[in-house]
Amino acid sequence: MNMHDILEQRFSYLFEEELLAEMDACGTYKEIDRDTVLIDIGSYLKNMPIMLEGAIKVLKADQDGNEVLLYYLEPGDTCAMTLTCCLNDQKSSIKAVAETEVKLLMVPTSKMEDWLTYKSWRNFVFESYNNRLNEMLEAIDDLAFLNLQERLTKYLKNSVMINSTPELSLTHQKIAYELNTSRVVVSRLLKKLEKEGEIKLHRNRVEVLHF
DNA sequence: ACATTAATTGTGT
């Protein structure tokens, strides 16, 4: 499927023909492998991604390797952090990793400023901002009010949704990083969930039974 | 098929 068709299919109801044509002309179509780090802390961004297929995980990260999961980007989404970073040439304070195989459209930052003259584009950008903000608020809420057991369950359920499979290829250590806790704690909680019949544990894999 | 090794997972203190 060529890019024009993908744009047509995914965005024709959102953007006017003229803008779609511009996106077709200026954007670069990219396919990205699972687990590719798209954005790391400290990197400058020159392109803004518009999601077509797959999912990207966005985390707040610091130098010592501490991380917190903020939100996932899905088709039709764009990254709000990128917007601000692009516009004022700021260093990125987040990390973005491809959760699945990802297909996306890379748009040069210069263009995304130009396009603000389109009403549909402004709406798209604003709505995206709004969505990301809400998701971040939820992440903060979870962090503040849920205990680790609840956060873990939520994390697993979320992953099942995003990956659209109950077979999650994860190590306990990876989960621990993303919830920023220790591997031992994750292991214990997962074991408990397994005893309760919620999940089944394998090496490098967690199978979620009911959700 | 077997032994070796590295990584992941489990558990007691």
Added chain:
DNA sequence: ACACAATTAATGT
């Protein structure tokens, strides 16, 4: 949190 044991997957012989 730490230390160690057990298990599993990967690799070489």
